[in-house]
Amino acid sequence: MVQVSPFLLVLFLALGAHGLSAKKCFLTGRWVNDLGSNMTITSINANGDFTGSYHTAVTATSNEIKVSPLQGSKQRGTNQKGQPTFGFTVNWSFSDSITVFTGQCFVDDDGKEVLRTMWLLRSHVDDIKNDWKSTRVGTNIFTRLQPQQ
Numbered sequence: 124m125v126q127v128s129p130f131l132l133v134l135f136l137a138l139g140a141h142g143l144s145a146k147k148c149f150l151t152g153r154w155v156n157d158l159g160s161n162m163t164i165t166s167i168n169a170n171g172d173f174t175g176s177y178h179t180a181v182t183a184t185s186n187e188i189k190v191s192p193l194q195g196s197k198q199r200g201t202n203q204k205g206q207p208t209f210g211f212t213v214n215w216s217f218s219d220s221i222t223v224f225t226g227q228c229f230v231d232d233d234g235k236e237v238l239r240t241m242w243l244l245r246s247h248v249d250d251i252k253n254d255w256k257s258t259r260v261g262t263n264i265f266t267r268l269q270p271q272q
């Protein structure tokens with residue numbers, strides 16, 4: 124018969140309970156980023172593919188901003204500890220540009236979900252000589268938009 128000390132028993136129970144109760148980060152829903160842009164991720168299928176819409180607060184063009192579609196993918200692996208990685212593409216409805224985002228869905232120390240992302244914005248250029256100035260890079264932090272009370 125294997126002897127388990129009461130201390131180890133309590134430790135295992137505590138770790139197990141923490142693992143079960145640790146808050147997970149879910150991508151679906153409405154998000155706002157540090158630029159004031161709004162994003163909605165509608166639903167995610169069993170493969171981790173998702174769609175949604177993006178309303179940017181800023182543009183590198185002089186065009187009128189319009190809500191644009193996004194398509195993305197969440198990591199398939201199960202070893203994500205409730206904080207999955209993901210990527211998505213925004214195909215801008217009002218410009219010839221494309222932005223790709225990659226990031227991770229975290230739960231911060233206050234228990235709040237946050238998306239830490241990096242992006243590449245590819246703008247259209249008319250001449251290959253201008254390719255060097257076609258791409259911007261940056262980061263965005265998204266927090267969940269709370270429903271109006």
Ligand code: BTN
Nearest residue numbers: 160179182183184215218220222
């Ligand atoms: C364009 O200007 O051609 C399309 C809009 C680009 C908006 C960029 S994408 C990266 C950054 N994050 C945002 O929320 N908006 C800007």
